[in-house]
Amino acid sequence: MRVLIVEDHAPLAAQLRDALAEAGFVTDLAADGEEALFLGETEPYDVVVLDLGLPRLDGLTVLKRWRSAGRAMPVLILTARDAWSEKVAGLNAGADDYLAKPFVMPELVARLQALVRRAHGLVSPEIALGRLVVDTAAQRVLLGGVPVRLTGLEYRLLAYLALHAGQVVSKTELTEHLYAQDFDRDSNTLEVMVGRLRRKLGDGLIETLRGQGYRLATA
């Protein structure tokens, strides 16, 4: 899952980046409104953490511009302004959730994961696909009830496929959602990783559609 963190206070941005990376997100940082607007309009994020008080362009304007440009990714507003009039303004401008500072990191992570699930129409943090269960809250994968040991990148790949189970996911889409913006993208790495996942999970779960991408079987 790729997350855009929009926060101008550098220490908090760093804490958010570390905590979300640990929770299995690929993170991009934007320190001002204009950068955030550009990234949100051009990169495919699965979720956004948006501070409202930003230099150059305030967060609410950024959010409204994203929405009017048709960008529908879930957005969580993270701000010190916790009056209800601000919350209502934020939510009615197109935000999906609102968290007031100070906050605790686990709550932010849980809310972001819930937003991602909700965006895919899922209610439970566990995605069950036959014998395969992907627990997005605990970042755990069970195969027939037995935990499977996966690297961070392998888990992110599998979780993304699981959220789109039954759909064909192109390599480009996968690269975009699994790596940060400045990462050197090489599709060979992806193929190697899919191969490793197949070895760990058994053949038949991840289908390769030549020239199109990959598909995770729904059952």
Next chain:
Amino acid sequence: MRWPRSLTLRLALAAGFWVAAGLGAAAWFVTDVALRQVEAAFDARLAGLLDAAAAAVAADADGRVVVARAPTGADFERPFSGAYWQVAGPGGAPATSRSLWDQTLPTLPTGATAEVLLRDIPGPRGEPVRLAERDVVLPGAPEPAHLAVALSRAATLEEIGRLRTMLTAVFALLGTGLVLGVVGTVIAGLAPLRRVRRALAEVRDGRRERLAIEAPAEIAPLVAEVDALIAANRTTVQRARAHVGNLAHALKTPIAVLRNALDATSPDVALARSEAAALDRLVHHHLARARTAALAGAAAGASVAPYAIAEEVAAALRRLFAGRGLAITVGGDRAARVRVDPQDLTEMLGNLMENACKMARSRVDVSVASAGGRVAIAIADDGPGLPEAERDAVLARGVRLDERMPGSGLGLGITTDLAALHGGGLEFGERPGGGLVAILRLPQVPGAEPV
């Protein structure tokens, strides 16, 4: 035209305009009357001379007109003196006064007028003269004789000029005096305001505690209001100072503990965390207090329709609880308005409706109703409800509706504070069919009932 900014200048301009118009009309009238009198006196003298001339002529036995006794007066004897007479009979040259010398008056022909006719003409020397002429029928004469008398107007014209100059001077002097009087009155009248301004500047500079000025009845209320404002300001500042002191004390102690816990050779993470939590609580508490306190002075004046605010909050909550599939409805009186700041009403409804959403199983219904000068906003959820015994405790600040539910627990406290501040209140009831109803009552803005 734009009015000048100075009040004195404005009044002086207005007064100047009216004084000029009024005195101008009066001067014209007075001058006109005076001139008429002068002219009438002159004409009377001329008529008298004509009568004298008529008495001086007679017809001789042959019926010719002769001057029996020439009209007397030195002026008729001295050449070109400005006083002339002339008598023209039938046939022959007319007889003239000596003053006419070799000239004659340009009279009308005999028989042209039987009445006295007055004309202004140039005299023998080109000077302006007034001519009176008429025909007279002399006893014993077959035809009438034509008499003419002329007097120079130079002296009269000079007199009229003098009169005009004098009247203009008098009226100009009067007008200037009036305008100056108005300006003086205004300056004197505004003097108390200038005193107030000076005193206010002194208050601002700290050289004076308050205005406390003996002012005229029109300005005394202003002085009293300003003094009240100064007093209120001072109280606010004192309260703020005391509050800042308390706040500093309350915040700095946990910060000191936090620092020490982190600076230790083996940082006490548990202590640091609990101190940070304590700081969080304190900041929350003081911000909530500051928010309600800041509103205390500004509470009056605003008015808003709860229906519209409830709809806005409902739209926001539908997004916030999108995953829960809750039905959130708003109904009732759309037009009813309450005397509450819109942000405060949003705060109250936000807290109450969010609580309802957290407790609800499937739906939250908000309804607005007005009765007896109050608007009641009922927020009903189909959750587990709240036993009657616990309701009072819940309304007190810091007690959460449900300890298991997330939230600071301050929301209800702020809501009750705000409701009280705006002259309203909050109470809980039971929803028919199970669940909790929170009823927020606020003073209605009169005259806003639906028609």
